[in-house]
Amino acid sequence: MNVENGVHDPHYFVPAPSRWPIVGSIALFLMGMGAAFWMNSVAPGKWILLGGFAILIWMIVGWFGDVIREAQAGDYGLQVDHSLRWGMSWFIFSEVMFFAAFFGALFYTRTISVPELGYFSHTHDLLWSNFNAVWPAATGPKVEPYHVMGAFGLPAINTALLLTSGATLTWAHWGLVEGKRSHLKIGLLATVLLGLSFLTLQAVEYHHAWTEMDLHLSSGAYGATFYLLTGFHGMHVLVGTIMLITMLGRTLKGHFTAAHHFGFEATAWYWHFVDVVWLILFVFVYWL
Template sequence: MMNVENGVHDAHYFVPSPSRWPIVGSVALFCMGLGAALSINNVSGGVWVLIAGFAILLWMMSGWFGDVVRESERGNYGQQVDYSFRWGMSWFIFSEVMFFAAFFGALFYTRLISVPELGLPSDTQFHLWPNFQAEWPISTGPKSPDYQSMHAFGLPAINTALLLTSGATLTWAHWGLLQQNRRVLSRGLAATIALGALFLSLQAYEYHHAWTSLNLTLASGAYGATFYLLTGFHGLHVLVGTLILITMWLRVQRGHFTPLHHFGFEAAAWYWHFVDVVWLMLFLFVYVI
């Protein structure tokens, strides 16, 4: 039975017309996979196939999301569709939580189980790693890694402050939307985007400093691998979040969103706050402890 009293279900659920974008996305992924394989094997033209795959993917994303925006602005989405969007975004963020949980699990396993076990006295340990000491970051071994670890204070602390501030400016923008203050909404979004771009710039500088001055590379043992894996994927998420916020800002300039209908903005805010929380965990477990 259709329940219309709780404000969730509608008499008619909007079903979009058949779309070409899924097959376009499949072609993009095929080209990206093929181009990557050809490039790795130094096959002529592989790089161009990879670039074409990325270009097709961007075209697909622009077209598909554009269709969703136009359908929303035409009023095709009722409360039940909005409810479905919220569940979909919730499960997507949950999948991202599991994504980072796997990387944090690898870090914890390395530091709390693998490294201590390798440090236990044994014949194998004596013959293979006679000078090995169970400490983090690993600084001894058959080939002592000549690198320095990253410190928490400096650029990492500044980036932490930037992301925390960006969460506040985004909340300020959301408040402006609810109060129908478009100026506050626009300025809050612009400030959040600027803080995200500054974070990425400082992280790029941090990587350059770590690679050239500290000799900290992906080949710097377990420490280097986990450091770049965790912070690199987080930086990728900050980049994606910044692009999403730029899209929201452009929509605001076109007069989109109302206090009652603005799930696109809310979804972007959820994603950004999730990125903030992940960085706080990274700062604690990668830089501080």
């Protein structure tokens, strides 16, 4: 039992048994099976994948809807609030480790693998005669020539968009704490629009890279790490934008108070994490 300011939290809320975990498991099974079938040219694979994705969306909407209704009903006391904060903290830590693995692969390739390949003289005899130990290597065995994506242009614009979105979200949070609902709504709306703008420009960038720069996933280690890092980050921006849209909808319904708004805080934590990852990505993937 916790005590804060003389107020006892009488119980730890335990939700009723839920069907959503098994629904999510079915969705992931169908998505994995459908993707495997589709990649191996089995006819119904695409439709199984789409069906699994639709079930996953249904699960997310239903499960989060239950959580929102429980929160609005006042079921979550101080102990639950602490648990939610710890849970979100560990989730973000797991995301840090996720991206650390890909940044580690990039670091290993650039600073260890490529220099070592250039150090051994038999590299030229066994791999390719025109190998040059610099990053990124624009040629290689079975790798078509490609162009490297520059830092300035769309990537720089996207950096400005994400940095601005962090500021607008902080402004919205300040408006919530200060009881200024109009600031909260405007700040959230601006953040959503900036997130959607980022995703749109990244789609334009990908189209340009794929069709005009001949930069593909098969373009050696550079192409693989470029699309893995920027692609997974873009997926996180998409998830964060959906979370922000959900927070905006809840705000318009009158949810959240200055004292109770962890759903909003958790989304803000996630969005600021996405901002920081992009800054690191921009420096080490685009700039250096």
